[in-house]
Amino acid sequence: MELQFGLAVSPSAQPGADPVRDGVLAESLGFDFVSVSDHPCGVAPNYEAWTMLSWIAAATSRIRIATRVLGVPYRSPALVAKMAETFHRLSGGRLILGLGGGYSDDEFRAFGLRVPSPGEKVRGLVEAIDIIRGLWSEPDFSYEGRLHHTERANIAPRPESPIPIWLGTFGDQALTVTGRLADGWIPSHGFAPPEQAAAMRARVRRAAVLAGRDPNAVTCAYHLEVHVGEPASTEPGVIAGSAAEVAKRLTGFVELGFTTLSFALNGPDPADQARRLAHDVLPAVRAGVAGETSPTF
Numbered sequence: 001m002e003l004q005f006g007l008a009v010s011p012s013a014q015p016g017a018d019p020v021r022d023g024v025l026a027e028s029l030g031f032d033f034v035s036v037s038d039h040p041c042g043v044a045p046n047y048e049a050w051t052m053l054s055w056i057a058a059a060t061s062r063i064r065i066a067t068r069v070l071g072v073p074y075r076s077p078a079l080v081a082k083m084a085e086t087f088h089r090l091s092g093g094r095l096i097l098g099l100g101g102g103y104s105d106d107e108f109r110a111f112g113l114r115v116p117s118p119g120e121k122v123r124g125l126v127e128a129i130d131i132i133r134g135l136w137s138e139p140d141f142s143y144e145g146r147l148h149h150t151e152r153a154n155i156a157p158r159p160e161s162p163i164p165i166w167l168g169t170f171g172d173q174a175l176t177v178t179g180r181l182a183d184g185w186i187p188s189h190g191f192a193p194p195e196q197a198a199a200m201r202a203r204v205r206r207a208a209v210l211a212g213r214d215p216n217a218v219t220c221a222y223h224l225e226v227h228v229g230e231p232a233s234t235e236p237g238v239i240a241g242s243a244a245e246v247a248k249r250l251t252g253f254v255e256l257g258f259t260t261l262s263f264a265l266n267g268p269d270p271a272d273q274a275r276r277l278a279h280d281v282l283p284a285v286r287a288g289v290a291g292e293t294s295p296t297f
Helices: 019-028 049-059 077-090 105-110 118-137 172-181 194-210 243-255 270-290
Strands: 004-008 033-036 064-067 095-100 141-144 149-153 165-167 219-228 238-241 260-264
Touching: 004 219, 004 270, 019 033, 019 049, 019 270, 033 049, 033 095, 049 064, 049 077, 077 095, 077 118, 095 118, 118 141, 118 149, 118 165, 118 172, 165 172, 172 194, 194 219, 219 243, 219 270, 238 243, 243 260, 243 270
Parallel strands: 004 033, 004 260, 033 064, 064 095, 095 165, 219 238, 219 260
Antiparallel strands: 141 149
């Protein structure tokens, strides 16, 4: 099986933080993609996700660039379609467009946005995907949804190569939408521990089959925080231990069906953690998967 590994880049704008440097390091270490979360509201200094990733894309040449994930209520889906086409084209076809319904209702209120209900967040995702893909593929695209609409809308140019859409979803209805429409699914360990993630992945795959799709065409990515060389942690979503211990845990996630893993590295020296992951952990994961080890969580 083909494995992919991604690195989350911190959006911190604190003194000394340098997300572009971190993205360049990730590319030099051989990671397949970098990603950033989308939380524009807050008191801690941080960069806006899309702008920050644009700078990383300009400073790199190979590594793919992922939004993990853009909150749909923040931006017009039609505008996101245009933004994504431009980003994908100028980056040489490296964008992974991650979308989500929006995690924090408080952020919407703070920015003067209407707070959607849980059902509206799922509906908004469906309509956003319909509009984005419609604009990518059709001229004079009109769409009338409950939350979003277009009227004879055009973007030019349209994408010359596919732009994958990944969803960060958790609820049953949203998981069904993921299997039916998305190119990938990227839950976070903290919100979907392994015993739950397995059942959620099964729902995504069932939905894909019912929609007449190949379930293997939906990339299953797992986002988690990793501390290499630190004592084991009971904190949800954190995998810690020696390089061998971390590799064993990650191999278990791959055997569970998550062939793409995304890593957040928090702590005093994330660059050192990235190097240890790349040099000491990930080769062991590849070897463990090739050896068909049993899942261990």
